Amino acid sequence: MNHRPARVLWISSVGEKGGAEVYMLNLLRHLHRDNFMPSVALLRPGPLAQDLLQMDVPTLTLTAHRMRNLPAVIITVLSLARIILEQRIHLVHSNGFRAHLYGGLAARRAGVPAVWSVFTVEKPAWITRAIFRIPVTRVLAICPRTADYFVAQGCSTSLLWPSIDTARPQSATTRRQLSECYGLPLDARWISLGARLQRYKGHAFFLRALAALPAELGNVHGVIIGGMLFGMEPGYLDELKALAISLKVDSRVHFTGFIPDADVDGLLAASELLVHPALDEDFGLIVAEAQALCKPVLAFASVGPAAIIQDGQTGRLVPIGDQTAFSTALRELLAQPEMLRRWGETARPSVIRRFGAPAAAAQLEKVYAACLSRPRGFEN
Numbered sequence: 121m122n123h124r125p126a127r128v129l130w131i132s133s134v135g136e137k138g139g140a141e142v143y144m145l146n147l148l149r150h151l152h153r154d155n156f157m158p159s160v161a162l163l164r165p166g167p168l169a170q171d172l173l174q175m176d177v178p179t180l181t182l183t184a185h186r187m188r189n190l191p192a193v194i195i196t197v198l199s200l201a202r203i204i205l206e207q208r209i210h211l212v213h214s215n216g217f218r219a220h221l222y223g224g225l226a227a228r229r230a231g232v233p234a235v236w237s238v239f240t241v242e243k244p245a246w247i248t249r250a251i252f253r254i255p256v257t258r259v260l261a262i263c264p265r266t267a268d269y270f271v272a273q274g275c276s277t278s279l280l281w282p283s284i285d286t287a288r289p290q291s292a293t294t295r296r297q298l299s300e301c302y303g304l305p306l307d308a309r310w311i312s313l314g315a316r317l318q319r320y321k322g323h324a325f326f327l328r329a330l331a332a333l334p335a336e337l338g339n340v341h342g343v344i345i346g347g348m349l350f351g352m353e354p355g356y357l358d359e360l361k362a363l364a365i366s367l368k369v370d371s372r373v374h375f376t377g378f379i380p381d382a383d384v385d386g387l388l389a390a391s392e393l394l395v396h397p398a399l400d401e402d403f404g405l406i407v408a409e410a411q412a413l414c415k416p417v418l419a420f421a422s423v424g425p426a427a428i429i430q431d432g433q434t435g436r437l438v439p440i441g442d443q444t445a446f447s448t449a450l451r452e453l454l455a456q457p458e459m460l461r462r463w464g465e466t467a468r469p470s471v472i473r474r475f476g477a478p479a480a481a482a483q484l485e486k487v488y489a490a491c492l493s494r495p496r497g498f499e500n
Contacts, residue, residue, distance in 0.1 A: 125157040126210040126492055131200070131223035133216055135166020135181065137378075138316060138349050139282070139405045140239055143262070144215050146285040148177055150481035156488060159207070161200060163222060187218065187247070200226035211235060211491060217242055217251065224254035233257040233491040237280075240402050241269045257491045260484075263402045265423050278487055281427075283480035284408045286472060293386035301383070302343065302374050309338050309454070312391040314345040314384065314406035315398060317356050322397030322420065324363055329395075329447040331367035337454045340372065343387055345406075347377040388413045393453060393460055396425055399441055404428065408475050411435070411467035416460050418449055428475070434467035 128151075130144060137145075148158050159178040162169060172179040182199065185192035200222055204212065213235040214223030220236045227234035237260045242248045252273055259277040261267035270277045299306045311330070315321040323344060330342045348354060357375065364370040376383070388394060394410040396419035403424035407417050411428065417435035419425035420442075429435040436453060438445040453460060 125153060125155055126488065127208060128156050128158045128211045128213055128488065129200075129204060129207070129209045129223075130158060130160045131163070131212060131214045131219045131226075132160060132168065133163045133219040133222070135162045135164045135168045136349060137166075137168050137171065139403070140216050140237070141168050142405055143237070143239075143282045145171055145175070146283050146477045147481050147484055148172075149175055149285055149287070150477045152481075152485065155485060159209075161203065163196065163219070187221070193221070197222055197225045197229070201229040204230035204232060211488060213237065218247075220254060220256065221247075221251050224251075224256055228255055235260060235487065235491060236275075238262070238266055238270060241266055258487055260487065263423050263427065266402055278483075280480060280483055280487070281475055282403045282405050282408070283475050283477040284405070284412050284471065285477040286412055287477065291382045291385075292389050293380075293383045295386070295390040298383065298386050298390060302376055302387075304341055304343065304374055305339065307339070308341045308372075310341055310343060310387070310391040311393060311395060311450075311454075312343045312345060312387050312410075313395050313397070314388070314410075315396070316346045316349040316352075317360075318349075318353050319356060320399045322399050323360050325397035325420075325441075325443055325446050326395050327360065327363050327367055327369060327373065328443055329450045330372065331369045332447045333451055333454065337451070340454065342369070342373045343391065344373065344375050345379065345384060345387060384409075385413065388415055391415060392457065393418060393435075395419070395450065397446055398422055398425070401425055408471050411464075411471040414464035414468045416453070416463035416467060418446070418453060420446070428471065430466075430470065434463050434470060 160172050162181045165181050169179050169181055182196055211233045212223045212227035214220040215237050224234045234256045235258050236256045239262050259270045259275040260280040261270055261277055262282050267277050267279045313326050333340055364373045388410045394415050394417045396404055396407050396417055401422040401424040407425050407428045410417055417429055420440040421437040422440055426437055429437055431437045436449050438449050
C-alpha cells in the first residue's frame with residue numbers, strides 16, 4: 121500500500137443503533153487512520169449520525185425509501201457510485217445483508233472492491249437470491265455458523281467476531297441516578313436483560329423466571345433494556361406488559377426502551393447478573409459487554425452466548441427454550457452472590473482477551489489490505 125491512507129466507505133442501511141451498528145462503531149474507532157480513512161453512508165436518517173460525528177467519521181445521509189421502490193434503489197446505487205468516484209474511495213464495506221444491495225452494486229459500478237459484513241443465516245427468498253448475485257470480494261461473518269453458510273454460497277469468507285470496546289468513553293450513570301430515572305428501588309436486587317423487543321429474544325422466559333423466585337431471595341427487580349427496532353413486532357411490548365401483570369410481577373419489572381450508553385453501562389454494572397434468554401443468537405453483544413463489566417450471564421446455549429460464556433466459570437448456559445432449567449438456574453445463582461462476584465471477576469479478562477476491539481480492528485485491516493491487493497474486476 122502507498123503512504124496515503126486508503127479511503128473506505130461503509131454502507132449502513134439504517135440510521136438507528138442496533139447490534140450491527142455497534143459492531144461498526146467499535147471497529148471504526150480502532151482503525152489506524154494512517155492506513156485507512158473511513159467514511160459512512162447512511163441509507164436512512166437517525167441518531168447513528170451523531171455517534172459517527174463524535175468519532176470524526178465523515179457521514180452522508182441519503183433519502184430514506186423502501187427497497188421495493190426499485191427506481192429509488194437504482195437512483196441510490198447510482199448516487200453511491202458517483203460518491204465513490206468523486207471521493208476516490210478505494211473500498212466499499214457494506215454493513216448487513218441489505219446494505220450489500222446498495223454497496224455491492226455501487227462498488228461494482230465504480231470498479232472498487234467490496235467487503236460485506238453479515239450477521240445471520242438468511243432465509244430463502246427472492247431478495248436473498250438477488251443479493252447473492254451481487255459480486256463481493258470478501259464476506260465477514262460474525263460466527264462459525266454464519267461463515268459456513270456463506271462459504272456454501274460460494275463466497276470468500278472470513279470469521280470476524282463482533283468486538284467490545286473498553287476504550288469508549290466510560291461515564292456510567294450511578295445507581296442512585298438510575299434509581300431515580302427508572303423507578304428502581306435502591307435497596308432491591310437488580311437483574312438486567314438487554315435486547316431489542318422481538319419475540320425470539322425470549323423476554324417472556326425472564327418474566328416467568330422472575331415470578332417463580334422464592335421470597336427468601338429478597339426484593340428482586342428486573343430491568344428490560346431496549347425497545348422496538350426498525351418498527352418490528354409493534355405489539356410485543358404490550359404483550360410483555362400484560363404477561364407481567366398476569367404473573368403479578370409488573371411492579372418489579374422496568375421497561376427502559378432505548379437509553380444512552382452511559383445508562384446501559386450503569387445498569388449492567390449495578391445488576392447482580394445479566395440474563396439473555398434469546399432462542400437464537402449468533403453473537404449477543406450485550407453478553408460480552410456485561411462480562412467486560414465483571415457481570416456473570418445466564419443464557420440459553422445458542423451459538424453466540426455459548427462462544428462467549430464459559431459455563432460454570434463466567435456464567436451459566438441452559439438448554440434453549442427450557443423454562444424450568446432457566447428458572448431453576450436463576451434461583452440457584454441468586455442464592456450464591458459470592459459465586460456471582462467471582463464469576464464476574466473471571467469474566468472480564470477472558471472476554472477482553474477474546475473479543476477486544478483493537479484485535480478485531482487489526483484483523484479487519486488485514487482483510488482490507490488483502491482485498492486492495494487484488495486486481496480490479498473481482499468476482500464471487
